[in-house]
Amino acid sequence: MRARALALVALVTGTTAAPATAQGVVGQIGRFYDDGGWTFYRVGLNRPFIGPVGLTYHGDYLSRAGDGEGSFIGAGIDVTAFRTAQGPYAVAGLGGGIAAPHARSYSSFWGSWSAGAGYDLLPAPFLTFGAEVRWREISLDHRGGLELAAGVGLRFGGRSGGKPARMPEPSRPVAREWPQPSVPAAPASSALSPLPSAPAPSAAPASVGSAALADSVVETATEMMGRPYEYGGTGGDGEGFDCSGLIQYAYRRHGVTLPRRSTDQALQGRGVTRDPVALRAGDILTFSSSGGPVTHVALYIGNGQFIHSVTGGVQISLLSPEDPYGRWWYQRWVGARRILGA
Numbered sequence: 001m002r003a004r005a006l007a008l009v010a011l012v013t014g015t016t017a018a019p020a021t022a023q024g025v026v027g028q029i030g031r032f033y034d035d036g037g038w039t040f041y042r043v044g045l046n047r048p049f050i051g052p053v054g055l056t057y058h059g060d061y062l063s064r065a066g067d068g069e070g071s072f073i074g075a076g077i078d079v080t081a082f083r084t085a086q087g088p089y090a091v092a093g094l095g096g097g098i099a100a101p102h103a104r105s106y107s108s109f110w111g112s113w114s115a116g117a118g119y120d121l122l123p124a125p126f127l128t129f130g131a132e133v134r135w136r137e138i139s140l141d142h143r144g145g146l147e148l149a150a151g152v153g154l155r156f157g158g159r160s161g162g163k164p165a166r167m168p169e170p171s172r173p174v175a176r177e178w179p180q181p182s183v184p185a186a187p188a189s190s191a192l193s194p195l196p197s198a199p200a201p202s203a204a205p206a207s208v209g210s211a212a213l214a215d216s217v218v219e220t221a222t223e224m225m226g227r228p229y230e231y232g233g234t235g236g237d238g239e240g241f242d243c244s245g246l247i248q249y250a251y252r253r254h255g256v257t258l259p260r261r262s263t264d265q266a267l268q269g270r271g272v273t274r275d276p277v278a279l280r281a282g283d284i285l286t287f288s289s290s291g292g293p294v295t296h297v298a299l300y301i302g303n304g305q306f307i308h309s310v311t312g313g314v315q316i317s318l319l320s321p322e323d324p325y326g327r328w329w330y331q332r333w334v335g336a337r338r339i340l341g342a
Contacts, residue, residue, distance in 0.1 A: 030149030037065035048312035052325050054080045072099040086122040110140035128153040214282030218301045221250040228313045241309040266294040272336040284337045
């Protein structure tokens with residue numbers, strides 16, 4: 001386990017990444033169970049790295065639990081995998097600093113590695129609550145033990161000094177070329193049933209719903225690849241997007257006006273069967289993190305893929321129960337709306 005953790009951190013920290021923007025701050029408090037126990041406090045900065053991988057840079061302070069003397073001060077870096085807005089993730093890290101394990105004099109040095117898993121909850125778009133469990137090894141006095149932590153985080157958007165680098169545009173075969181996932185159909189009462197149809201007072205009429213127009217909307221959205229997530233962002237003046245801001249921007253560029261909020265966009269056009277083979281490029285996919293109201297929207301681009309703005313920025317995901325990252329979204333997919341055409 002130790003060799004794997006060290007290899008993972010070395011691989012990520014030794015790779016050159018495109019410029020990215022910090023996506024949140026997090027604070028943790030917990031207990032390291034070794035030699036009577038240590039209480040630790042951690043403050044860190046989260047940022048996306050590449051794909052489902054993220055980085056957290058943090059400062060640490062450990063003090064001996066109870067009345068005993070001793071403390072550790074240091075910093076470290078964690079690598080997380082598949083840490084989305086809500087749900088489980090894997091984590092591994094390296095750290096080090098100075099210590100006074102038995103007195104008040106910081107005369108010793110220490111290094112550390114850890115590996116484990118965590119779970120995040122998203123009660124609000126800008127707020128997270130989470131918990132982690134890890135196994136940690138500290139070089140000083142060969143300490144090792146279980147580490148439990150709870151924390152709170154604040155998510156935010158923003159942008160770096162220049163325009164984000166554009167990622168290559170993916171190929172977009174038509175949707176009928178993608179086989180339907182072999183999963184049982186949801187019952188009529190399930191929260192995964194399509195949302196009821198509603199009139200689209202602000203959408204373009206069906207006469208403009210050509211495949212060429214849908215391709216243009218998709219192309220506009222994919223040109224925004226690499227833009228950071230920004231709560232309330234609509235892409236103006238080079239800023240980032242939130243999920244509904246990206247959809248509104250892509251359609252507005254081609255003369256189609258949509259509401260600003262994801263819950264309102266989920267009532268536009270007409271409902272489409274929650275079946276991947278029934279989807280067309282340009283359809284709006286709707287998601288719910290709790291099985292209730294719609295909390296996220298995305299744009300279907302064909303071939304089982306959709307583009308959306310999430311914590312890691314504007315990116316493409318796969319709508320499939322077999323894909324490790326796409327599975328999270330597939331399980332929270334509640335419907336689709338067709339804006340263009342019949």
